[in-house]
Amino acid sequence: VGPGRPELLRTPSGTTLRFGTLVALAVATTWYVAGVYGSIWPPGTFLDDASCQVRANLYLTSTASVDPDETKWTAYRDCMSGLFVPRLGWLVGGLLLLVLVAAAVYVGWPRWRIRRSRLELLDSYPALWAKLEGPLDELVERAGLARRPEFRLDATSTRAGGVAFGTRRRPVVCLDAGLVALLDRDRAGFDAVVLHELAHVRNGDVATTYATLAVWRAVLAVVLLPYLVFTVDPLLGFDFANLGSPVTVGVVVRVLLLVLLVYVARTAVLRSRERYADALVVVWTGDTDPYRTLRAEPDRRRVLRWIAIHRRGSRGSPR
Amino acid sequence: MTERDFVVDTAREVVADLAPDELALFEPVSRAYLRDPKKVLSDRERPGAVLGSGLDVVIALLSPVALGVATAVYEHLLDKTGEKIVEGGGRLFKRLRRPRDAPRITPDQLDELRALAIERAKELGVADDLAEKVGDALRATLEREL
Numbered sequence: 001v002g003p004g005r006p007e008l009l010r011t012p013s014g015t016t017l018r019f020g021t022l023v024a025l026a027v028a029t030t031w032y033v034a035g036v037y038g039s040i041w042p043p044g045t046f047l048d049d050a051s052c053q054v055r056a057n058l059y060l061t062s063t064a065s066v067d068p069d070e071t072k073w074t075a076y077r078d079c080m081s082g083l084f085v086p087r088l089g090w091l092v093g094g095l096l097l098l099v100l101v102a103a104a105v106y107v108g109w110p111r112w113r114i115r116r117s118r119l120e121l122l123d124s125y126p127a128l129w130a131k132l133e134g135p136l137d138e139l140v141e142r143a144g145l146a147r148r149p150e151f152r153l154d155a156t157s158t159r160a161g162g163v164a165f166g167t168r169r170r171p172v173v174c175l176d177a178g179l180v181a182l183l184d185r186d187r188a189g190f191d192a193v194v195l196h197e198l199a200h201v202r203n204g205d206v207a208t209t210y211a212t213l214a215v216w217r218a219v220l221a222v223v224l225l226p227y228l229v230f231t232v233d234p235l236l237g238f239d240f241a242n243l244g245s246p247v248t249v250g251v252v253v254r255v256l257l258l259v260l261l262v263y264v265a266r267t268a269v270l271r272s273r274e275r276y277a278d279a280l281v282v283v284w285t286g287d288t289d290p291y292r293t294l295r296a297e298p299d300r301r302r303v304l305r306w307i308a309i310h311r312r313g314s315r316g317s318p319r
Numbered sequence: 320m321t322e323r324d325f326v327v328d329t330a331r332e333v334v335a336d337l338a339p340d341e342l343a344l345f346e347p348v349s350r351a352y353l354r355d356p357k358k359v360l361s362d363r364e365r366p367g368a369v370l371g372s373g374l375d376v377v378i379a380l381l382s383p384v385a386l387g388v389a390t391a392v393y394e395h396l397l398d399k400t401g402e403k404i405v406e407g408g409g410r411l412f413k414r415l416r417r418p419r420d421a422p423r424i425t426p427d428q429l430d431e432l433r434a435l436a437i438e439r440a441k442e443l444g445v446a447d448d449l450a451e452k453v454g455d456a457l458r459a460t461l462e463r464e465l
Contacts, residue, residue, distance in 0.1 A: 118354070122349060128343040155344075155351035156358045158383065160376045177348055178378030184340040185378075294376050 015272045019208050022265035026219050027095060029258040032222050034094025036251075038087030045086070051111070052079035102218035102222035106210050110166050119152040119174050128153075128180070135183060139191060142284055149173045153180065160294050162193050162202035168207040173197045192281055192290035199277035199284075209273060216266040224259050228252065323353060328444065330385035332460040337452055338381040348382040356390065360443060377418045381453075384443050388453055390434050391439040392461070420441050433458040 040046040050180070053059055056076035058067055067073070113119070122136075123129040129232075140148045149164070149171040157176035166172035182190040200206050231251055281290050327349050334341050352359040360383055433454040440450035 124341075125347050128347065129345045153347055155347035156355070158377050158380045160378050177344055177382075178376075178380060180344055181378050181380055289402060298434070 015203075015208055015269055015276065018265065018269040019212055019271055022262065022269055024213055025262045025265050026215050027097065029219060029255075029262055030094045030098045031091060032224050032258065033227050033255060034090045035087065036227075037094070038090030039083075041090075045083075048083050052076055052083070055079055057129060064109055074149050098215075098218050098222050101222050102164070102211070102214040105214035105217050109210065109214070110172065113165065114152065114172070116155060119154055119155070119172075122151040122153050122175070125153075132180065132183065135187075135190070136194065138192050139198060143195060143202050143280075145198060145202055149198070151175065151202050153177065160189065160193060162197040164197040164206050165210065166206060167210075168204060171201045171206050173201065186285070186293050188285075188290070189293045192285060192287075193294070195281045196277050197285050197291075199280040200273065202280065203273065203276060205273040205276070209270065212266055212269045216262065219259060224255065227255055227282070231255075322390075322393055326386060326389040327353070329389040329392065329457065329460055329464070330382065332464075333385040333388070333453060333456045334382050336456040336459070337385075337449075341380060341382050343416045344380075345382050348380070349386060352383060352386045356387070360387050377434060379445075381449075384440055384445050384453065387443050388439045388457060392457065395432065395435055429462055430459050433459060 037168055048170055053076065056072050056079060058069075058072040058076045122132060136151060137148065150166065150173070152172055152174040154174055154176050158178040159176045160178045160182055161176045162173060164171060164173050173194070175197075179190060179193055182193075200209070231248055282288055330349065331342075331345055334345050348359065376424035436457040437450045440453040441447065445453065
């Protein structure tokens with residue numbers, strides 16, 4: 001298979017669509033939670049929802065049946081729509097905070113990762129680079145990349161892994177020390193793992209991936225954590241008496257379900273890009289099982305397999 | 320000779336002897352080890368693994384083991400040096416500081432260090448036969464250098 005554009009690359013991976021779903025869910029969750037804040041703050045307005053029900057003579061949760069009187073519903077909607085503008089600040093503010101936190105994570109995380117893990121440039125070690133430059137350039141060419149990404153080394157990791165990250169303009173591929181050692185011991189395994197990371201660069205999904213994780217983390221930081229804290233322990237007094245209330249439990253469960261949906265969407269994005277990269281490695285190597293030499297004990301933790309990003313997850317030492 | 324010099328030089332000799340294919344990798348690994356030995360010797364999964372290649376497979380690298388063993392030997396020698404100083408000799412310590420002045424290390428001491436190296440290598444998860452080889456290589460290195 002040549003380095004040209006394989007048929008597979010013309011097939012949509014669905015990653016962008018899944019990412020769109022994730023963003024929509026994150027926005028909906030933030031909108032919902034910001035709306036709840038808006039309905040209880042400032043404190044003088046927290047009975048506004050209830051007063052609309054009284055004015056319209058429509059008590060939403062008092063019976064299990066839906067009131068058939070359409071005039072009551074019209075009066076209720078009119079009353080509630082008057083509350084929308086005063087609460088708009090909460091809604092817009094919540095979304096703005098979500099975007100800001102997500103942007104900060106997206107921009108800052110790759111830099112933080114390089115700094116924290118001290119991922120050094122491979123070409124800063126002349127002896128090592130002399131050994132790797134040729135094989136890596138060959139793989140970059142096989143992946144059809146116009147230019148070499150920034151190769152870095154995680155010298156503290158003895159795993160046979162790698163990771164592609166960074167931005168669309170400046171993609172970074174970091175190789176574990178264990179993977180570098182494979183160059184002499186298992187060239188096919190080395191090629192497969194490096195090609196997998198280069199496939200992410202070729203697909204252009206590095207940016208999508210970081211955006212996905214940034215959105216997910218922003219939802220946790222902006223929506224879930226503050227909401228749970230203020231719902232369960234509003235006075236921050238480590239008094240969890242609120243947890244006994246069915247209303248609190250209902251609210252917490254609803255938010256948790258929304259966040260769970262965001263998590264599932266995040267996993268779907270990450271999983272689809274991994275599968276797509278694996279498929280490209282198969283195309284580029286012409287081997288239907290390119291990781292066979294790196295397969296250790298299969299991970300038998302069933303629940304973890306359900307939510308796993310990688311289908312081929314295995315743990316231990318190579319066979 | 321500083322601890323850093325002793326550990327890196329000794330470990331490099333062991334790697335050159337037993338796993339010459341790792342020599343190019345030795346420099347970055349030894350630098351990382353000197354910064355944070357526990358991190359290099361630990362095989363815990365690193366943060367950010369969710370974005371990695373998904374292969375949680377550990378490759379047997381000799382460099383971290385050799386560095387860990389050399390550190391154990393150095394610490395043992397320092398302990399011994401302390402004892403010698405108490406005894407009024409301090410010759411082994413002088414040997415580490417000024418190689419030209421001090422007497423050669425005895426075969427018994429070399430055997431003791433070899434046994435220590437084997438034990439430490441096994442603690443670091445190395446198979447028995449390779450641990451023996453590490454012990455032999457370390458003994459040969461120390462015999463040459465000290």
